[in-house]
Amino acid sequence: MEETIVDIQLADIILDESIYPRDNIDHKRVHVFEENLRDGFTFDPIQVQVCSNPEPSIKKIWYRILDGAHRWTAFKKTGQIVIPAIVKTLNDADPLLYAAKQAIGPKQLTETETRHTARKAFKNNSRLRSSDIGKAIGRSRQTVDLYLADLRAAIFLALGLKLFRLDKLGIPQDRIAKRLGISKRTLGRHLAKMPELIKGPKSDLAKGFTIPQVAKKHGWSEPMVWSQALKGKCDHKRFKDLQWGLRTWDLWNFMDCDKRFGDEWPGRIPAQLVAHILYFFSKQGELVFDPMAGGGVCADTCLAMGRRCWSLDMNDRPDTRPEIEPYHWDIKSKWDDVPVVYSKDKPDLIICDPPYFDKKDGEYGKRSISGLSRENYLKFLERFFLYLKKISKKKTRLAFINSDWQDFQNCPAIKEEASQAILIVDYHKILKKAGWSLTHVIQAPMSSERFNPGVVAAMQKKKILGVVSRYVMILR
Ligand SMILES: C[S@@+](CC[C@H](N)C(=O)[O-])C[C@H]1O[C@@H](n2cnc3c(N)ncnc32)[C@H](O)[C@@H]1O
Structure with missing residues (x-):
């Protein structure tokens, strides 16, 4: 031409x-x-x-x-x-x-x-x-x-590590192959090499190397090394080794997020909070489902606590977080009757940490439910809770994490209107309507240290009552 x-x-x-x-x-x-x-x-x-x-x-x-x-x-x-x-x-x-x-x-x-x-x-x-x-x-x-020999070997190893993580989390093999863009044959080749992949980290752990040292040396993530180091141990011992003080009462307050688990992410929850939910309301080997997984705290904590975990989020990060499969709960689409990720398996525990109404809507992107009007946000949750019921078995528990929403940043406490707020009791109403029965309400307050002194002084002057309360509702 x-x-x-x-x-x-x-x-x-x-x-x-x-x-x-x-x-x-x-x-x-x-x-x-x-x-x-x-x-x-x-x-x-x-x-x-x-x-x-x-x-x-x-x-x-x-x-x-x-x-x-x-x-x-x-x-x-x-x-x-x-x-x-x-x-x-x-x-x-x-x-x-x-x-x-x-x-x-x-x-x-x-x-x-x-x-x-x-x-x-x-x-x-x-x-x-x-x-x-x-x-x-x-x-x-x-x-x-x-x-290209060395580059190919590095890719094979990196792929092997990803695949190993997905496999450890109990993601079925056909989904792993699809997610990593490889054939079943390649997947099989990698799986066969798993015992070899574990040998080095295992022997270094036995020699007394620390978790960060082993992670760095072998290119593993720290939660993956934890999953290896804590293998065979009971939950109580795992808490001890991870240095998470176990809370005996229904007040789970943590000063900070444990940086070893999950990524920096808007609305990140502490791994210690997830670990407590796992400790009290699930057993090792059970399947946890996290439908809005964000920075991956839940999957990482499940690795350390020996649970399987399926995670979804509308933000896709295939290179760094392949275990979080991309999924958008679109209010305009029909997903109400579709089994979760088209699988027959049903979760033992659902950890649901949705974006709080109207918060961070700029950070999660336009398609996030945080940008919905109050009415649509509640309608979405009503539909979502019904869906979670459908994909559950009789003994499945739902851990719903949320807090009271009030327009506290602008409004003096005395002027706040009930019609503008969404309180934890409002969430309970729609959960109940969807067939979920409440067994526990656990207080897991957010740290008030995130507010800078200037903001606090202005709130005090205007008689604005801040919200740091956060709750974990456990339902069956
Ligand atoms: C509060 S964050 C989860 C944080 C996570 N638990 C952590 O600690 O990293 C809520 C997540 O919901 C996701 N999300 C919001 N709307 C969604 C939708 N319609 N479909 C799928 N994911 C959505 C956001 O991308 C965000 O990552």
Whole structure:
């Protein structure tokens, strides 16, 4: 097909190093081109690809070079304004490999350049085959295999670790394969290597290395090392080893979130809170379901406490939190009769920590239920509690975490209106309507230290009554 040649402003073209196969511009070659240009020599058009703007606020089209970096440099050096170019659409072709193929036409890549290009291409897309990379850079498949051996081993290990975590949490194998984008065969190969994967950390733990040391040495997450270190121990001993003081009464106050479990996340709950729910209301090996999992505190704590855990959230983080499967409880869709993640298994315990009404709606994103009106938020929960009932068995317990909502940040206590608030008793009404019976209300207050002294002083002056109470309602 005939390709259109257009004149493009030199200033609109960039040399994107991520798709440039050579280590450096060859200045001798540029110099020869400069002289050719001055002598009136006509060059073949360079090849470019439309690319995203390096400065997103500037609305303008940019092009990156696929072929012709030396010509482009020579044009600039001789004071030209435009250069003839072909704008390529590559469809599925890898731009770096395309650029490498063009580059070896006039001048072979050096050994270092082919190695760098192969590794760069593989890092961008680990699904590329050695034979395809080899064709682009002019090397055999075997040579490319050698270039990539260590990268492939690291990917295999990283994948193995992810897979191990998902397997430990009791996620069924077909879902693990889907989530990690691998075939059942690859999954089987990894599972067979699990005993080998455990050997190193196990022996280091036996030698007395600390949990962070073992985690760092073997690339495991700390909760995964805990799951190994605490294997076979009873819940009570696990609490002791984790240095979580066990609360005997129904007041679970924790000064801070235990940073070892879960990620920094808006609305993160302390792992100690989850651990207490697990301690009192579940047994080891049971299945916990966390439908709005956020930073993954629940899954991490389940690893340490020897429970299985399925987690869902609308925020998808496949690289760092593959165990949290993406799912959006969309108020406009029908999920009321669909088994949870299409599975026949039913949870023993549901830990439900939804976004509190109207709080953090800016942080979770537009589709979050925290942005709903008061009426729709309550309607959503009514429907959601019914759904949780449907996916439960007779003995399933629901731990619902929430707090009273009042417009306390703006309103003096004396002026607060019942119609504006959602109190814990309102949640109870809709839980009851959905068939859930309350067995416990546990106080798990939030730390008041999160308020800065300026805010506190202003609240006191205006006679605003703050809310730090938070409750865990246990229902059957
Ligand atoms: C309070 S946070 C959970 C925090 C979590 N327990 C932790 O400690 O990290 C609530 C989560 O609900 C998720 N969420 C909100 N609306 C949702 C929806 N409609 N579907 C799925 N997830 C939703 C948010 O992305 C957020 O991560």
